[in-house]
């Protein structure tokens with residue numbers, strides 16, 4: 001069962017011509033039926049124009065995204081790893097990793113093994129270590145410079161930890177079938193050249209009945225989520241996030257769900273955790 005939990009976008013509700021003409025009629029009972037008909041046809045035209053405008057904007061966005069994806073490197077190479085490590089080690093990111101670690105720990109009980117795909121500097125695994133002191137933690141990243149950074153971060157904060165950090169691609173994971181009872185990923189999906197193959201690999205390494213949580217930023221936040229993010233983190237950071245989406249090939253929530261529909265997973269839902277959109281996948285072979 002593939003379901004979207006987020007409500008229909010506000011734009012779909014706002015420009016309902018039937019509702020607008022009914023409202024107009026109730027406001028002015030003295031109007032002739034001809035005037036009402038004109039009003040109604042104007043509303044329909046207005047809705048058509050807006051629908052056309054939205055479609056053009058969507059097509060333009062998709063074109064821009066395809067272009068970005070073409071030139072966007074799949075893995076983050078050195079020296080960008082240095083910059084990303086500093087940026088993602090900042091307080092605001094730390095809050096996000098903690099929020100996600102809590103989300104994972106709450107959503108699933110008895111976690112013995114977790115795989116983080118596109119682990120980057122491994123801040124999420126470090127946050128998860130606090131919640132899951134005895135679990136087997138593994139991180140994989142396509143960039144060997146990132147894996148080296150992740151190892152240094154673990155060495156610094158948990159010098160004797162057994163967390164496994166490996167170079168590998170999401171679409172060809174270096175792990176046996178059914179090795180993990182939880183698979184996670186943050187901010188990496190939009191980098192993957194073969195996202196459906198990546199989701200199918202997650203399905204392969206996940207144990208039956210267990211869950212995967214794939215979090216990523218989206219091109220446009222739904223209005224109510226943007227308001228919540230603005231309230232928590234301020235307008236300046238929300239604007240930075242908006243600007244960031246011009247130079248990264250982010251998907252939107254619907255596109256993330258549609259990837260899940262095309263994968264081997266039969267159960268998926270979309271929800272937001274902070275500013276991140278999460279595809280929550282459940283493996284069930286029965």
Ligand SMILES: C[S@@+](CC[C@H](N)C(=O)[O-])C[C@H]1O[C@@H](n2cnc3c(N)ncnc32)[C@H](O)[C@@H]1O
Nearest residue numbers: 074075076118119120142143169170186188191
């Ligand atoms: C924006 S960073 C996010 C890092 C980390 N998950 C975080 O939230 O800070 C994206 C990471 O995904 C990695 N990556 C991109 N494509 C990948 C792939 N196909 N397989 C594995 N890792 C990948 C990049 O090298 C990079 O480290």
